[in-house]
Amino acid sequence: MIRRTATAAMLALLVAGCGGGSAVSDLGTVVKGAKGSNIRVELRSGQRFSLAVADNPSVGDNWDLVAVPDPKVASFISEEHKRTGDxxxxxxxxxxxxxxxxxxTTEIRLRDCWRCGQATTPPDEQSRQQSGEAVFAVTVK
Incomplete structure (x- = not known):
């Protein structure tokens, strides 16, 4: 019985250490963007990178990946959020x-649909004015 409990505990520890959240520990090269920005990014083949945008969901920011990039050039891993305060x-x-x-080369577009909730288009004029895209032209050499 003790052996079975110890084995179950070890298995639980192994599972807890894998998977979810592993991308957070390695963001790779971080490239910052913002609404209205057009950023050129040059990378080596096999390099991990992150496109970073400041956000604050409590005021209405809602960033999304508009379209997945050309999978031959770059593959999407995950979307991660880090708060700056408590x-x-x-x-x-x-x-x-x-x-x-x-x-x-591929283009990656991130969109902030400000105060859109679950909608994909801004619901009013203020939301349209505050929404925008960050565009990243990615070149892998």
């Missing part, structure tokens, strides 16, 4: 994590 309404940064693949 207080209510604290903002932070959203990281879109990728791996570069083969040489080539």
């Amino acid at each position: 207080g209510v309404g604290a903002g932070g940064t959203t990281y879109f994590v990728f791996n570069s693949k083969r040489p080539g």
